[in-house]
Amino acid sequence: MSAAPSRRAADARPARVRPVSAAAPPDARRTPRARLLARSAGLLAVLAPLVGVTPSPAAAAPATDELPVAVDVTAVTPQVLAPGQDLRVTVTVRNDGDTELANPSAVLRLSRTRPGTSAELDAWVDAEARASAGSAVGRPAPLGAPLAPGASAEVAFDVPAASVGLLDTPDAWGPRGLAVELVDGRRRVGIERTFLLWLPDSEDLPHTRLSVLVPLVASAPGGGTASATSAQVPAPTATEGGEEAATDEPTPEPTEEPAPDEPVQPEDTALEAQTGPEGRLRALLTASGASTGVSWALDPALVARASDAGPQSAAWLEELRTTAEGRDVLALPWADPDLAALAHADRPDLLTAALASSSAARPLVSEGVTPVQWAADDVPDLRTAALAAGTDVPSLVVGPGALTPERTTSTTAGPVTTVTTDAGPVAALVPDPTLSALLTDPARLQPGATAATLAQRLLAETAVVAHEERETVPHVLATVPRDWTPDTALVTAALDALDAAPWVRLAPASDLLDAAPDTSDREPLPDVSRAPGELSAATVNALGDARNAAVAFAAVLEDPDAHLEGLDREVLRPLSVAWRADDEGRRDVVRTALADATARRSGLSVVLSDRFRMISSTSQIHLALRSTLDQRATVRIEMRPRKACLEVGDAPTATVEPGAEQTVVVEVSASANCDVLVDVFALAPDGTSVATAGRFDAHVSPTIENVGTAVVGALLALALLVGIVKTVRRGQTARRGARLAAQAVPGDESETTPA
Numbered sequence: 123m124s125a126a127p128s129r130r131a132a133d134a135r136p137a138r139v140r141p142v143s144a145a146a147p148p149d150a151r152r153t154p155r156a157r158l159l160a161r162s163a164g165l166l167a168v169l170a171p172l173v174g175v176t177p178s179p180a181a182a183a184p185a186t187d188e189l190p191v192a193v194d195v196t197a198v199t200p201q202v203l204a205p206g207q208d209l210r211v212t213v214t215v216r217n218d219g220d221t222e223l224a225n226p227s228a229v230l231r232l233s234r235t236r237p238g239t240s241a242e243l244d245a246w247v248d249a250e251a252r253a254s255a256g257s258a259v260g261r262p263a264p265l266g267a268p269l270a271p272g273a274s275a276e277v278a279f280d281v282p283a284a285s286v287g288l289l290d291t292p293d294a295w296g297p298r299g300l301a302v303e304l305v306d307g308r309r310r311v312g313i314e315r316t317f318l319l320w321l322p323d324s325e326d327l328p329h330t331r332l333s334v335l336v337p338l339v340a341s342a343p344g345g346g347t348a349s350a351t352s353a354q355v356p357a358p359t360a361t362e363g364g365e366e367a368a369t370d371e372p373t374p375e376p377t378e379e380p381a382p383d384e385p386v387q388p389e390d391t392a393l394e395a396q397t398g399p400e401g402r403l404r405a406l407l408t409a410s411g412a413s414t415g416v417s418w419a420l421d422p423a424l425v426a427r428a429s430d431a432g433p434q435s436a437a438w439l440e441e442l443r444t445t446a447e448g449r450d451v452l453a454l455p456w457a458d459p460d461l462a463a464l465a466h467a468d469r470p471d472l473l474t475a476a477l478a479s480s481s482a483a484r485p486l487v488s489e490g491v492t493p494v495q496w497a498a499d500d501v502p503d504l505r506t507a508a509l510a511a512g513t514d515v516p517s518l519v520v521g522p523g524a525l526t527p528e529r530t531t532s533t534t535a536g537p538v539t540t541v542t543t544d545a546g547p548v549a550a551l552v553p554d555p556t557l558s559a560l561l562t563d564p565a566r567l568q569p570g571a572t573a574a575t576l577a578q579r580l581l582a583e584t585a586v587v588a589h590e591e592r593e594t595v596p597h598v599l600a601t602v603p604r605d606w607t608p609d610t611a612l613v614t615a616a617l618d619a620l621d622a623a624p625w626v627r628l629a630p631a632s633d634l635l636d637a638a639p640d641t642s643d644r645e646p647l648p649d650v651s652r653a654p655g656e657l658s659a660a661t662v663n664a665l666g667d668a669r670n671a672a673v674a675f676a677a678v679l680e681d682p683d684a685h686l687e688g689l690d691r692e693v694l695r696p697l698s699v700a701w702r703a704d705d706e707g708r709r710d711v712v713r714t715a716l717a718d719a720t721a722r723r724s725g726l727s728v729v730l731s732d733r734f735r736m737i738s739s740t741s742q743i744h745l746a747l748r749s750t751l752d753q754r755a756t757v758r759i760e761m762r763p764r765k766a767c768l769e770v771g772d773a774p775t776a777t778v779e780p781g782a783e784q785t786v787v788v789e790v791s792a793s794a795n796c797d798v799l800v801d802v803f804a805l806a807p808d809g810t811s812v813a814t815a816g817r818f819d820a821h822v823s824p825t826i827e828n829v830g831t832a833v834v835g836a837l838l839a840l841a842l843l844v845g846i847v848k849t850v851r852r853g854q855t856a857r858r859g860a861r862l863a864a865q866a867v868p869g870d871e872s873e874t875t876p877a
Contacts (some may be wrong), residue, residue: 149670157174158214181756183746191215191217192215193304195211195314198300198316198577198578202320203282203579206322210281212574213279213314214277216272222268222304224306225307226304228265228305229258229262230258230259230281231258232256232286232301233246233256234256234287234288235299236580238589243582244567247316249315252310255301259281260279262305266356266595286320293318299317300315300815301314301315301316314570316577319623330598331345331596331597331629332563332584332627333598334416335416336416337419337601338419339699339700340424341703342700343388343392343707364521388707393432393435394435402605403438407445407607408614410685411620412614416617418452423457449567452493452494452631453480454493455477455493456479457697458496458693458698459697460701460702461473463658467662472693472697474513475694477513481493495515495519497518500522501647507550511547517548517550518548519550520551521601522553524647526644527642527644527645532590533590536596551634554599555711558601560580560583561608561613573614573616578619580620597637599631604699655705665696665716668715669689670691671719672722673686675722677844678755678807679753696708696712725755726747726814728804729783730804730816732818733819733820735821736820736821741789742788743761743787746785751780755777757804757813757814758775759788759803761790761800762801769792769794770789799817799820837857
C-alpha cells in the first residue's frame with residue numbers, strides 16, 4: 123500500500139541549530155565562483171588608484187551574488203532511505219556576504235519527481251539560484267540569532283518517516299532532488315542541492331556493474347613545468363607517405379661518463395616525497411585502497427624504483443603489496459610509455475620492449491596480473507590506436523571525452539567499443555564522463571561538493587543507469603587521470619557509498635577486456651593529433667636506434683642477456699608519459715639513456731698497422747682483435763678494399779677471451795699494381811659493426827715478383843749457354859790427351875802406323 127504525501131509535514135521535529143563561529147572570512151569551503159569574482163573586482167576597484175590598475179568589466183558582480191550564504195550538506199542519513207526510516211540531514215551555513223542576516227532560517231525541501239537521466243540530475247544541481255527546489259519538508263528551522271558576515275552555524279533536520287511522503291511501490295525507487303535553503307525573512311540567500319535515494323523494496327532490484335580503474339604511476343621530479351613553448355620542437359606534420367617532416371630539434375648526445383648502475387637522485391628524491399605522508403602516491407593508495415572493488419593499472423617500473431628509492435618508498439611499496447592481495451591489478455607497459463610518441467615515430471619495437479619488460483616484472487606485485495595499455499591523451503589518434511592494435515595486448519584505455527556516442531539514446535553507452543585501424547581492431551575501454559568527473563574533480567559537477575553530496579550524487583547516477591530498460595546488466599567504467607591527487611576523505615566516502623549501494627556491483631576492470639563491445643555509432647578518433655609535451659620523433663628514434671645497436675652488439679657475446687640486463691629499462695625511462703610535465707628533466711634522462719646504450723656496444727677494437735706493402739700476388743695480413751669486455755666474444759673480421767686490384771679471401775671468424783687480444787690472419791691476393799685504402803670491420807652475425815672501423819693503406823706491386831723471376835731465369839740460362847760454348851771452343855789439353863793414350867789396349871795389331 124502506497125503512502126500518499128503526508129499532510130502532517132508540519133508535525134516534523136524542529137531542526138536543531140548550533141552556532142559555530144563568527145571568525146575571519148572562511149576558507150575551508152569553496153564558495154561560488156561568481157562571488158569570488160565579485161570580491162576580486164571590488165578589491166581591484168579599491169587598489170586601482172594606488173597601483174594604477176583598472177578593474178576589468180568582466181569581473182563585475184554577477185546576478186548570483188544575491189545568494190551570499192554558502193550552504194554545505196555534511197550528512198544525509200541514511201544514504202539510502204527505506205519506508206519506515208527517519209531522515210536526518212545535517213548542514214553548515216556560512217555568511218560569505220558583507221551584510222548581516224537579521225532573521226535567518228533553514229528550510230529542507232524535497233522534489234518528489236524521480237529524475238530519469240543523468241541530464242536531469244545535472245539540471246537539478248545546476249538550476250538557477252531562484253529556481254524551484256521542491257516542497258518543504260517540515261517546518262523552517264530558525265537559526266535563533268542574526269548571522270554576521272563570516273559567521274557560520276550548523277543545522278540538523280530530523281524528518282520522521284511519515285513526513286517523507288514518497289510512494290512505496292517497487293518501481294518508485296531511485297533518486298529524488300533534495301535541497302537545503304537558507305532564507306532571511308522570506309528572501310532566499312543560499313541553497314544547496316543534493317539527492318535523496320529512495321528504496322521501497324530491495325528484492326528483484328536491477329543493478330549496475332561499475333568498474334573503477336585507478337592508474338598507479340609516478341610523477342616526474344619537475345612535474346608541472348611543461349608548456350606549449352617547451353623545449354620540444356613544434357609537432358611535425360605527417361607527409362603523404364606516413365613519414366614526418368624533419369624537425370629542428372637536435373638529437374641528444376650521450377654523456378661522456380655513463381653511470382647506468384647509479385640511481386638517478388632526482389627521481390628517487392621525488393618518489394620519496396610522493397610516497398611520504400603528504401605525497402600524491404600516499405593519498406592515492408589510501409583513497410583507492412579503501413575499497414577492494416577498485417582496480418589498479420600499475421606501472422611495474424614504479425614498483426622496481428620504490429624498492430630502492432628510500433625508506434618512505436619502501437614502506438609505501440610494502441603497503442601496496444598488502445593492499446593488492448585479492449584486488450584486480452592490471453599491468454601497464456614498463457614505465458608507462460607515451461604511446462602517441464611511439465606511434466608518431468613509428469617505433470612499435472619500443473612498445474614491444476615495454477610490454478616484455480612489464481611481463482617479466484609482474485611477479486613483483488602479484489601473480490595473475492592482466493596487461494593493458496593506456497593512451498597518453500584523453501582522445502588518442504588512429505595512429506596510436508593502430509600501434510596498440512599491433513601488439514599482443516590489443517586493448518587501450520582512452521579518456522572520458524573519447525569515442526562519444528553520435529546519438530543520444532535512452533541507455534548509457536557501454537564501456538567497450540571496437541576501433542578499426544590499419545593494424546587491425548583494438549578494444550577501446552571508454553570511461554563514463556560523469557562518474558569519472560565526480561571522482562576526479564567533484565566540484566565540476568557538484569559545486570561545493572562535500573563527502574555527503576558527492577556520495578549522494580554518485581548513488582543517484584548509478585541508480586539512473588540501473589533503472590534503464592535493457593536486456594543485459596549495464597556495466598560502466600570510471601577512471602581518473604594519471605596525475606590525480608585525491609581528496610582522501612571525499613573519495614573514501616564515495617567508494618564506501620558505492621560499496622554499500624544495493625544496486626551497485628563493483629566489478630574488476632579486467633572483466634571488460636573480454637566483454638562484448640558496444641555497437642553504437644561513436645565519434646571517430648582523429649587521424650593524427652599531437653600534444654605539446656609529446657616527445658619528438660627524432661628523440662624517440664635516437665633511443666630506439668641506440669637500443670637496437672646495443673642488442674646487435676650483444677649477439678657476438680657468450681651471454682648476451684647478461685650484457686643487456688637493464689638496457690630496456692634505461693631506454694624506456696624517458697618515454698614515460700609523466701615526463702611530458704618536465705621537459706628539462708626528460709632531456710637529462712634521454713642523455714643518460716643514450717650514454718648507457720653507447721657503453722653497452724663498446725669494448726671491442728681492431729689493432730693493425732697504418733700501411734701494408736705487398737709485392738707478391740698472394741699474401742697474408744695479420745691484425746689483432748682486442749677486448750676489454752668481461753666475457754668471450756666471437757666476431758667475423760671483414761676487409762673491404764676500395765679498389766678491385768686487391769681481393770680478400772673468406773672472412774675469418776675470431777674468438778677473443780675477456781680482456782685479451784687475438785691475432786687474426788686474412789688471406790689476400792693482388793691482380794695489379796695499385797695503392798688502395800682498405801676498411802676493416804668486426805661484424806656481428808647480422809652484419810652489424812661491433813668495433814670501431816679500422817683502415818689502412820696498402821701498396822700492392824704483384825709484378826715485382828714476376829719480373830724478378832724472369833730476370834733470374836734468363837740470367838741462369840745465359841750462364842749455362844756461355845759455359846757450353848766456352849767448353850767447346852777450348853778443345854783438349856796436353857794432359858787430357860796423354861791420359862787418353864795411356865788408356866789404349868796394348869798389342870792391338872789391327873791398328874798399324876802408316877808408312
